Amino acid sequence: MKRIQKLTIKEIAKRAGVxxxxxxxxxxxxDTVKQATRENVLRIMKDLNYRPKGFARIMxxxxxxxxxxxxxxxxxxxxxxxxxxxxxTYANSKGYSLIIxxxxxxxxxxxxxxSLFSAKxxxxxxxxxxxxxxxxxxxxxxxxxxxxPFVLLADVKGIAANxxxxxxxxxxxxxxxxxxxxxxxxxxxxxxxPESAHTRERIQGFRNAFSENPLAFNEEMIVPVGSxxxxxxxxxxxxxxxxKRKDYPTxxxxxxxxxxxxxxxxxxxxxxKVPKDISIVGNDDIHYAEIYSVPLTTIRxxxxxxxxxxxxxLIRHIESSNSLPIERIVLDTELIIRKSTRKxxxx
Amino acid sequence: MKRIQKLTIKEIAKRAGVxxxxxxxxxxxxDTVKQATRENVLRIMKDLNYRPKGFARIMxxxxxxxxxxxxxxxxxxxxxxxxxxxxxTYANSKGYSLIIxxxxxxxxxxxxxxSLFSAKxxxxxxxxxxxxxxxxxxxxxxxxxxxxPFVLLADVKGIAANxxxxxxxxxxxxxxxxxxxxxxxxxxxxxxxPESAHTRERIQGFRNAFSENPLAFNEEMIVPVGSxxxxxxxxxxxxxxxxKRKDYPTxxxxxxxxxxxxxxxxxxxxxxKVPKDISIVGNDDIHYAEIYSVPLTTIRxxxxxxxxxxxxxLIRHIESSNSLPIERIVLDTELIIRKSTRKxxxx
DNA sequence: GTGAAAGCGCTAACAC
DNA sequence: GTGTTAGCGCTTTCAC
Numbered sequence: 001m002k003r004i005q006k007l008t009i010k011e012i013a014k015r016a017g018v019x020x021x022x023x024x025x026x027x028x029x030x031d032t033v034k035q036a037t038r039e040n041v042l043r044i045m046k047d048l049n050y051r052p053k054g055f056a057r058i059m060x061x062x063x064x065x066x067x068x069x070x071x072x073x074x075x076x077x078x079x080x081x082x083x084x085x086x087x088x089t090y091a092n093s094k095g096y097s098l099i100i101x102x103x104x105x106x107x108x109x110x111x112x113x114x115s116l117f118s119a120k121x122x123x124x125x126x127x128x129x130x131x132x133x134x135x136x137x138x139x140x141x142x143x144x145x146x147x148x149p150f151v152l153l154a155d156v157k158g159i160a161a162n163x164x165x166x167x168x169x170x171x172x173x174x175x176x177x178x179x180x181x182x183x184x185x186x187x188x189x190x191x192x193x194p195e196s197a198h199t200r201e202r203i204q205g206f207r208n209a210f211s212e213n214p215l216a217f218n219e220e221m222i223v224p225v226g227s228x229x230x231x232x233x234x235x236x237x238x239x240x241x242x243x244k245r246k247d248y249p250t251x252x253x254x255x256x257x258x259x260x261x262x263x264x265x266x267x268x269x270x271x272x273k274v275p276k277d278i279s280i281v282g283n284d285d286i287h288y289a290e291i292y293s294v295p296l297t298t299i300r301x302x303x304x305x306x307x308x309x310x311x312x313x314l315i316r317h318i319e320s321s322n323s324l325p326i327e328r329i330v331l332d333t334e335l336i337i338r339k340s341t342r343k344x345x346x347x
Numbered sequence: 348m349k350r351i352q353k354l355t356i357k358e359i360a361k362r363a364g365v366x367x368x369x370x371x372x373x374x375x376x377x378d379t380v381k382q383a384t385r386e387n388v389l390r391i392m393k394d395l396n397y398r399p400k401g402f403a404r405i406m407x408x409x410x411x412x413x414x415x416x417x418x419x420x421x422x423x424x425x426x427x428x429x430x431x432x433x434x435x436t437y438a439n440s441k442g443y444s445l446i447i448x449x450x451x452x453x454x455x456x457x458x459x460x461x462s463l464f465s466a467k468x469x470x471x472x473x474x475x476x477x478x479x480x481x482x483x484x485x486x487x488x489x490x491x492x493x494x495x496p497f498v499l500l501a502d503v504k505g506i507a508a509n510x511x512x513x514x515x516x517x518x519x520x521x522x523x524x525x526x527x528x529x530x531x532x533x534x535x536x537x538x539x540x541p542e543s544a545h546t547r548e549r550i551q552g553f554r555n556a557f558s559e560n561p562l563a564f565n566e567e568m569i570v571p572v573g574s575x576x577x578x579x580x581x582x583x584x585x586x587x588x589x590x591k592r593k594d595y596p597t598x599x600x601x602x603x604x605x606x607x608x609x610x611x612x613x614x615x616x617x618x619x620k621v622p623k624d625i626s627i628v629g630n631d632d633i634h635y636a637e638i639y640s641v642p643l644t645t646i647r648x649x650x651x652x653x654x655x656x657x658x659x660x661l662i663r664h665i666e667s668s669n670s671l672p673i674e675r676i677v678l679d680t681e682l683i684i685r686k687s688t689r690k691x692x693x694x
Numbered sequence: 695g696t697g698a699a700a701g702c703g704c705t706a707a708c709a710c
Numbered sequence: 711g712t713g714t715t716a717g718c719g720c721t722t723t724c725a726c
Contacts, residue, residue: 006702006703008702008703008704009704010703018712018713019713020713020714021706021712022712023704024705027492027704027705028705032711034712042492045492047670049669050494051495052703052704053468053703054466054467055402055405055467055468055702056402056406056702056703056705057705059402059704059719059720060705060706060717061705062718064463064466065459065462065463075428076425076429078425081422081428082423084422088422088451097456097459097460097463098448099446100448101444101445101447109444112412113444115412116444119401119411120402120468121400121467147392147393147398262638265638268640287576288608291576291612292640293611322396323393323394353718353719355720365697366696366698367720368696368721369695369696372696374720379695381695381696403718403721404719404720404721405702406703406704407701407720407721408721
């Protein structure tokens with residue numbers, strides 16, 4: 001009965017009847033080792049299923065290659081993966097690899113991942129923060145203490161940090177203004193998931209768009225829908241089935257494109273025509289918005305640029321020997337007019 | 348003029364007039380340090396922009412948390428991110444974090460990333476291999492030598508390794524059989540990017556489907572289109588503009604869903620109706636295939652399951668103290684019939 | 695509270 | 711060809 005003990009190069013050396021140095025030479029594929037010795041060592045490593053510890057190797061060597069990380073909230077939403085692509089392109093151009101992880105909107109995951117990245121000497125990290133301005137930001141303070149470089153993709157109250165973000169309020173404002181200019185008066189907003197800061201910002205933007213005429217706004221114009229496709233589809237069905245045609249809005253400003261696509265699918269099944277009966281505006285401008293059968297009018301967030309800028313700031317901070325002042329960038333959005341909206345003739 | 352020298356805990360200690368041990372205690376937020384001392388040390392760390400090396404900390408501590416990696420070929424294609432999601436779900440359930448990186452179809456990136464992962468003590472990695480059965484697989488042999496656990500998501504000739512994959516040939520065969528059963532005789536295949544192994548396998552599957560009647564097949568039935576949306580759109584336009592209506596196929600088997608969506612968009616612009624004039628079958632079953640205005644008939648690859656199985660095998664190998672036999676799993680595909688295909692009335 | 699010293703598992707000279 | 715030895719930058723007893 002062997003006691004469980006750590007398997008190191010030393011143990012391999014002992015069993016092979018050689019020194020640690022020789023085993024190391026085998027591991028590093030030096031050609032100074034006799035073939036027979038090499039094979040013997042290799043066989044023993046295999047038999048014992050020995051796996052050299054990377055960190056110990058790095059310790060001497062100095063480095064394992066430059067890399068930065070990004071923590072996104074969701075793997076499968078093109079909005080985030082496109083941001084990651086933007087970051088990757090810039091990072092690669094500077095000789096850095098990009099490593100991605102998803103928090104899945106979970107704060108514990110975010111904490112775990114930040115400490116994982118810093119512990120593994122990923123040089124810095126871009127974070128789409130899950131926090132809600134709560135005080136659950138000790139992990140970010142920890143990073144600051146370690147002088148670990150990071151860039152946030154949304155403001156987090158209570159901490160001074162590098163931020164790259166878009167102006168969500170203004171984005172939605174653009175959509176509403178455009179619809180109004182085109183004769184729409186009955187405009188509603190299908191809001192996003194309640195836990196998202198974007199949801200609140202976009203609701204606020206929608207509300208602000210009526211500030212010059214507050215009477216035009218009422219709370220019923222905000223419909224909680226979320227961004228899950230299936231749920232959005234069902235809520236849209238329910239929304240329209242539960243009211244008369246004359247009470248239909250003439251336009252819906254959607255939380256994001258994924259939701260907008262689901263809404264359009266539901267409208268199709270309800271035999272409500274887009275844009276003839278109802279105009280739809282999305283948000284984000286994901287690839288699939290453009291190739292949908294009714295190409296979606298949407299507010300484009302410059303996703304690649306967000307990633308690119310964030311990586312740029314991050315790497316600047318990583319490579320600076322002295323600590324740099326904080327940077328904050330707000331990128332602008334752009335209304336992309338396609339086929340899902342139309343001008344209303346004045347009656 | 349200061350000479351450039353490595354900034355370590357020792358230097359901080361010297362400048363702060365304390366010992367390394369004390370600085371370490373500050374870094375680890377021990378409460379055995381006097382407030383004044385702590386603040387002084389912290390200030391000096393900040394002034395010098397000192398960042399502790401993670402690997403050195405791990406060395407003593409033992410571990411930085413369990414994690415596995417996955418190297419996909421593209422960040423922005425839902426097929427891959429869904430596989431990653433499947434892997435993530437399983438990994439998390441076993442206490443592992445998942446780290447993602449993309450090779451962007453580039454072999455050098457793949458090599459770089461595998462060595463990055465192994466050097467950083469990510470415990471193992473799932474790889475969608477870029478290699479083409481060439482002999483450029485030294486990096487995989489390197490992993491084997493280090494007994495570093497990995498799982499491939501496609502067979503690579505020349506190396507015995509864990510593999511989880513789908514039967515692409517059979518998948519396309521299913522599509523063709525289904526179309527034939529429904530009266531289609533003029534079926535063509537829009538092939539994928541030439542550098543992809545999937546492209547070749549799917550072409551082969553298409554060809555095989557005519558093996559019982561070889562005369563029914565000719566090379567013109569394979570049209571190189573690729574999977575880029577824009578290019579696919581253009582090539583589709585060109586294909587149909589350059590031939591007469593009577594020479595149109597009655598059905599197209601597409602390389603993947605992204606291509607199929609682009610093809611359908613082009614057909615819409617050509618005023619060719621799907622499925623009335625032409626039936627379209629995709630491949631993969633990404634989310635957007637389902638919500639497209641003409642929901643796409645497609646061959647579903649069990650993406651989540653692929654990721655899940657791969658993670659399962661990987662973690663089993665990671666946690667085994669002795670080296671386990673290689674595993675190979677071929678998952679089956681499923682034809683999902685939606686609205687983009689129709690039965691042809693026999694004339 | 696703080697300092698001194700012994701390692702963590704490996705690599706890289708340099709002997710032999 | 712192979713063994714010996716001195717670290718890599720940090721953490722962690724254990725004295726003081």
